[in-house]
Amino acid sequence: MITECGFGILCAMERLTVQVGSFEVNCSILSEGGRAWIVDPGQEAARLLALLAERSLKPEAILLTHAHFDHISAVARLQATFPDLPVLVHPKDIAVIAHPFNQYPPEYPPVPMPKNVRDLADLSSLGGLSDLEAIETPGHTPGGVCYYLPHFSSSPLLLSGDTLFAGSIGRTDLPGGSLSTLSESLKKLADLPSETVVVPGHGPETTIGEERRSNPFLR
Ligand SMILES: [Zn+2]
Numbered sequence: 001m002i003t004e005c006g007f008g009i010l011c012a013m014e015r016l017t018v019q020v021g022s023f024e025v026n027c028s029i030l031s032e033g034g035r036a037w038i039v040d041p042g043q044e045a046a047r048l049l050a051l052l053a054e055r056s057l058k059p060e061a062i063l064l065t066h067a068h069f070d071h072i073s074a075v076a077r078l079q080a081t082f083p084d085l086p087v088l089v090h091p092k093d094i095a096v097i098a099h100p101f102n103q104y105p106p107e108y109p110p111v112p113m114p115k116n117v118r119d120l121a122d123l124s125s126l127g128g129l130s131d132l133e134a135i136e137t138p139g140h141t142p143g144g145v146c147y148y149l150p151h152f153s154s155s156p157l158l159l160s161g162d163t164l165f166a167g168s169i170g171r172t173d174l175p176g177g178s179l180s181t182l183s184e185s186l187k188k189l190a191d192l193p194s195e196t197v198v199v200p201g202h203g204p205e206t207t208i209g210e211e212r213r214s215n216p217f218l219r
C-alpha cells in the first residue's frame with residue numbers, strides 16, 4: 001500500500017516477521033512512515049522493542065489474531081514501555097485470556113489482562129491502517145480473526161493466525177474450539193485472491209492459491 005505520509009512523501013507499508021517464543025509464533029511488525037502495528041507479540045518483548053528502536057518505529061497498536069498465550073505474552077511488557085498502546089482483540093476472545101488453560105508456566109509468564117483493550121471496530125480509527133480488514137474466522141478460538149491487507153505491496157497479505165497454516169489448519173480441541181465453525185471460516189479465506197501471501201501464526205508462509213491446490217481443508 002502506498003500512501004502519502006506527510007510533506008508529500010510517499011510511504012510504502014512494510015512487513016517484518018520474526019519467530020518469537022518456544023512455540024515459534026510468527027510476530028509481524030507492519031510499518032509505514034515511522035509508525036508500526038505489531039501483530040501477535042507472543043514473547044521476546046525485549047527483542048521486539050529493539051527491532052522497533054533500530055528502525056525508529058513508533059508503535060500505534062497491537063493487533064491480536066486471537067488470545068492464546070503464545071500470541072500475547074509480550075503484550076504486558078510492550079505496554080509497560082508504551083502505556084497508551086491499544087490492543088485490538090475480538091471481544092469473544094477476552095474470556096480466552098483469563099482461561100486457566102491459557103497459562104503455560106514456566107516457559108511463558110502469567111498472562112495478565114491487557115490494558116487499553118479496544119474492539120476490532122476501532123480498526124478504522126487507527127490512522128494509516130484504513131486499508132486493513134479484520135476477517136472474523138472463529139473456530140480455533142471463539143474470537144479468532146485474520147488480518148487482510150488487499151493492497152499490500154505487490155500482493156495482498158493475509159495474517160492468518162492459527163486459523164490457516166501451510167498445508168494444515170488450527171486445532172479445534174482447545175476450550176472454545178469448533179471444527180464445524182472453523183470449516184465455515186476457511187470458506188471465507190478460500191475466496192481471497194490466489195496471489196494472496198499468507199503468513200500463518202506458526203510455520204512457513206504460503207499463498208491462498210497454493211492452499212486451494214494442496215490443503216485438503218481448503219478444497
Ligand atoms: Zn492458538
Ligand SMILES: [Zn+2]
Binds near residue numbers: 023070071162201202
Ligand atoms: Zn499459536
